[in-house]
Amino acid sequence: MAIWQDLKDKLGLGEKPALFLRPMKERDLQHVLRIEREMYDYPWSEDIFRDCLRVAYSNWALIKDEQFIGYAILSIAVGEAHILNICLDKQYTGQGLGRHFLTELLDMAKGKEAERIFLEVRQSNTVAINLYQTMGFKKIGQRKKYYQAADGREDAMVLSLEIAEAER
Numbered sequence: 353m354a355i356w357q358d359l360k361d362k363l364g365l366g367e368k369p370a371l372f373l374r375p376m377k378e379r380d381l382q383h384v385l386r387i388e389r390e391m392y393d394y395p396w397s398e399d400i401f402r403d404c405l406r407v408a409y410s411n412w413a414l415i416k417d418e419q420f421i422g423y424a425i426l427s428i429a430v431g432e433a434h435i436l437n438i439c440l441d442k443q444y445t446g447q448g449l450g451r452h453f454l455t456e457l458l459d460m461a462k463g464k465e466a467e468r469i470f471l472e473v474r475q476s477n478t479v480a481i482n483l484y485q486t487m488g489f490k491k492i493g494q495r496k497k498y499y500q501a502a503d504g505r506e507d508a509m510v511l512s513l514e515i516a517e518a519e520r
Contacts, residue, residue, distance in 0.1 A: 370416060370417055371415070371449075373412050373453075374415060375412065375413070376411035376412055376413040378405055383420040384420075385401070387422070387439055387441050390442055391439050394500040404425045409425050409436065410425070410428050410433075410461075412424045412425075414456075416444065416449070421441045421444045422439060422441060422444070423438070424437065424439075424453065425437040426461065428466050432469070433469040434470045434471065438453065438457070458487075458513075467515055467516070468512055468513060468515060469515055470510065470511065472495060472510055474509075475506060475507050488514075489511040489512065490511065490512055491509050492511065492512045494507055494508065495507065
């Protein structure tokens with residue numbers, strides 16, 4: 353709330369929207385870790401998230417009705433962006449919020465002069481793959497045994513999108 357009030361005062365913004373992105377902060381890690389552990393069998397550790405904040409990746413929080421509902425970690429450099437992690441709280445999935453979140457991230461990456469964006473996704477994550485494909489992402493490769501899995505390792509699909517061509 354204080355962050356929005358500061359921005360509102362400095363920039364002359366109107367009332368806080370019900371759904372918005374803001375930079376992720378260290379104080380958000382409790383929410384990030386809860387969601388990460390709830391959504392993934394092999395979650396990132398707290399140290400990984402702390403490192404992402406420390407090295408100043410593009411770290412984003414998705415806020416809905418003043419509740420922390422999702423996060424994303426991007427690396428942006430030399431005209432390219434890479435989504436390292438993106439996740440929504442389970443209770444907010446299936447409502448179009450993932451599409452909204454991804455669209456906002458694409459706009460943000462474009463604003464930082466990224467022309468294309470990459471990501472890896474588990475081959476078994478058909479819901480995410482469908483979202484990415486409907487937004488225009490194309491498979492450009494595969495990383496063998498990229499993800500930890502119950503039966504050893506799982507392959508990742510590597511997807512890419514020319515940001516200017518993104519389906520909105």
